[in-house]
Amino acid sequence: MIDKTSSEIAVQASRHPHISKTSLWLKKGVPTGALVVLALFPLLQIAFDGYNYWLHMLLYVFLYVIMATSWNLIGGYAGYISLGHNVFFGIGAYLSGMVFVFFQISPFLTAPITGLIAMLGGLLFGLIALRTRGSTFIISTIALVLLVTELLDNWKLTGGTNGLPMSMITLEGQYAKIPYYYYLLVIMVLSIFTSYLIRHSKFGLGLRAISQDEIKTEVAGIPTRRYKILAFGISGLFIGMAGAIWGSYLTYLRPSIFLPVNIGTTIVLMAILGGKGTVSGPAIGAAIMIAVNEFVVAKLGATELNIVVTGLILILVLLYFPEGIVGTLKAKNLLPSFLDWG
């Protein structure tokens, strides 16, 4: 026991005092470098063409990083698992898409407003559903997705199950993906930055307390319900924006693209894989899961087998990283400093 304590002190000591200049440089340099590379990447496509596949994959990663990071605000920090976060995705896509179809206003302009409306929707839903907790809450989020699906499936204005076609962006194929790329990149950076700010704020401390023991948190003087509703709302903001952009990117809106329950669960899986409750975890989880899935599909084809292999990999990772990749490495003090954002 004594040995353990002293070794723990040693670990603390090695971790905390004067962080060396190189590690500080790495901590800031690596994320900045990655961002610069991502920002410059489309130049390859502009100059040489032939990189559209990679642009598409990165767009896909950005989208899921945004969703997993946003989900983490309520699901990771506050511990309220929502399986229906793709509802914001659908709301964003349909709102902006309909405005585009009926009023010809570009989703690039309406996306921020759509995000805000998605956030309002989140606050409203949270106001009702966050009276419950545990499995009841989880089921209520699934019910929300089913409800919105039902609505969009049967609403003539949105084309029902047939969906709503939108005209394509007026750019040559070589450049068509680039505006979407930068837009989603910006939303992604904003969502991660928001997550970082919340993680290091008093609000974030309160949310994390809620995830551990709601009654104790209440006793400490935190208006837990208000906090949860707010976190739920904010988590809808960037997903709503991303939905607007994604809808325009696909040029087609259909409930089956945005609202299947398995999109909601994929978001959760990504966050858990990377480490829910950490800032960088959900982003890492999303990137890894998409990369693995793409690799498996490339090797095995889009058969049922790829799902089995992806599942196996997930099981293996979580067996050895029970708190997710970032979460477990952090708990063992093995996380590289450039991924330790709190």
Added chain:
Amino acid sequence: MGTLVVENIVAGYGSGPNILRGLSLTIEAGKTYCIIGPNGAGKSTLVKVIAGLLKPREGRIMYKGEPINGLRADQVLQRGICYVPSDRSLFPDMTVKENLRMGGYILRNSSLVEKRIEQIFIQFPILKEKRSQMAKTLSGGQQQLTSIARAMVLKPELIMLDEPSLGLAPKVVQQIFGTIAILRDQGLTILLVEQNARKGLENADQGVVLDLGMNSFERPAVEVLHDPRIQELYLGKRSRPLQAEAAQ
């Protein structure tokens, strides 16, 4: 000034029976009270009612001349009454420092909270040493200390400790009572609920004996400590009911 008056409190849990059945008690500022009594006497229930965690069915609680029964727990906290529950109530997956910050959550001024935490670190260096460690990795005594320190972040006037020695080794119990002595020296009003009656009374000014949630029998702690009937009570032989004594 900071007198706490409990008047004819009746309280119980859910739709269950009354645990406190018309209890009255006066807590004077700056003194240390040790509440003892057999299991089920309502010791913990009393502090929970004062802390605002349990609404009394009848009766009222006055603090500084104002009623505080019916206030929420955080409102009671705002008035300067802190409660340290027997399960320590730390957030296990937060560091010691974060737990202390949770203690000062209701204060708007976060630099004040940081300042007070620094003061606490000076007073209890072990907490400074462990500040980045998860609370769940601390020993029982360190957890109890963190729990008390967390209440101190609010600079309360009245602190209620529910069985601080619960589940601790004798040597650690000694340390905890040492901590309580420091709080006494700072002039805090302390309400101590203890199973370890001897230790508790030795460290208190006044002894309060609770029996079946009805009567409180209050004497200077030294007297209670040497009262043969109290010792009898704790041996489990209750030959004479205390009601008669309290009624006088």
